[in-house]
Amino acid sequence: MPVVEPTAMAAALAAAGLDPKALPPLETLDAKQKLRVMKTFDEALGVACVDCHTEGDFAADTRRKRVAKRMWNEIVRVTALESGDAVYCDSCHRGAMFTLDRRDKAKVSDYMSDVFVGMMKRTDDRDHSCETCHGDPPDFKLVSSWKSAPAPDIQLAPALTEPQGESAPAREVR
Numbered sequence: 001m002p003v004v005e006p007t008a009m010a011a012a013l014a015a016a017g018l019d020p021k022a023l024p025p026l027e028t029l030d031a032k033q034k035l036r037v038m039k040t041f042d043e044a045l046g047v048a049c050v051d052c053h054t055e056g057d058f059a060a061d062t063r064r065k066r067v068a069k070r071m072w073n074e075i076v077r078v079t080a081l082e083s084g085d086a087v088y089c090d091s092c093h094r095g096a097m098f099t100l101d102r103r104d105k106a107k108v109s110d111y112m113s114d115v116f117v118g119m120m121k122r123t124d125d126r127d128h129s130c131e132t133c134h135g136d137p138p139d140f141k142l143v144s145s146w147k148s149a150p151a152p153d154i155q156l157a158p159a160l161t162e163p164q165g166e167s168a169p170a171r172e173v174r
């Protein structure tokens with residue numbers, strides 16, 4: 001199973017006006033940015049657009065879109081390499097949709113502990129552990145869980161979702 005590497009897609013993201021160390025919620029990108037990001041998804045996972053999308057209807061909800069959106073919003077945006085280098089889809093996927101050899105669950109846990117915890121950290125000040133991705137209590141089938149319901153948007157501060165008034169307080173979006 002692959003180790004986590006610094007993203008090799010910083011240039012492609014920069015071309016979309018995005019900094020891999022400070023990605024906004026996926027749903028806030030404009031149409032042009034989204035299309036550039038979509039091409040990075042294809043390359044990072046070694047897939048084609050239709051592996052996530054229903055043919056002919058990019059706006060339609062699909063199980064893979066649900067997972068992809070949450071990978072961006074809830075894993076990529078909150079983690080970095082221990083070294084401080086940016087993590088993006090390619091850091092873990094390395095050109096493949098499936099990366100885990102699940103035949104031996106103990107080995108998967110060791111891999112998670114050594115690589116997904118040991119080589120990574122959170123971008124906020126909190127301690128990084130299994131909980132960052134699996135939650136508390138841990139859901140070890142998080143991809144299946146994510147497939148079962150539409151992906152939520154990251155809650156935006158009211159100042160950014162409502163028309164900006166003179167008195168609207170500046171709030172930070174995470």
Ligand code: HEC
Nearest residue numbers: 026027038039041042047048049052058059064065068069
């Ligand atoms: C790994 C899964 C994945 C792959 C592969 C992928 N997409 Fe997407 N795509 C998404 C997700 C998730 C969204 C929803 C983004 C959001 O929340 O706004 C999306 C949104 C879009 C949208 C905007 C649809 C709308 O709401 O109007 C377009 C257009 C699109 N994708 C085109 C493409 C194209 C073209 C490709 C191939 C180059 C591609 N996608 C590959 C996951 C994927």
Ligand code: HEC
Nearest residue numbers: 041064067068071072076087088089092097098099100143
């Ligand atoms: C910290 C590592 C990590 C990062 C970063 C990451 N993923 Fe994943 N992703 C995984 C693992 C592990 C799986 C489960 C793979 C398996 O079943 O072999 C997975 C599964 C998926 C799946 C589900 C495939 C399926 O149908 O079961 C999609 C889609 C996906 N990732 C998209 C993305 C996208 C898009 C990004 C970037 C926005 C991303 N991932 C970033 C680790 C990561």
Ligand code: HEC
Nearest residue numbers: 102108109112113116117129130132133140141142143144
């Ligand atoms: C950076 C995110 C991340 C961290 C941190 C992480 N995991 Fe995972 N883990 C995943 C993803 C994604 C999957 C794939 C889940 C799925 O397929 O539903 C996974 C799958 C697993 C599985 C396989 C479940 C199965 O039934 O096949 C086990 C076991 C597991 N993790 C244990 C751990 C343990 C123990 C830790 C802490 C030492 C940990 N993980 C930390 C992302 C993470």
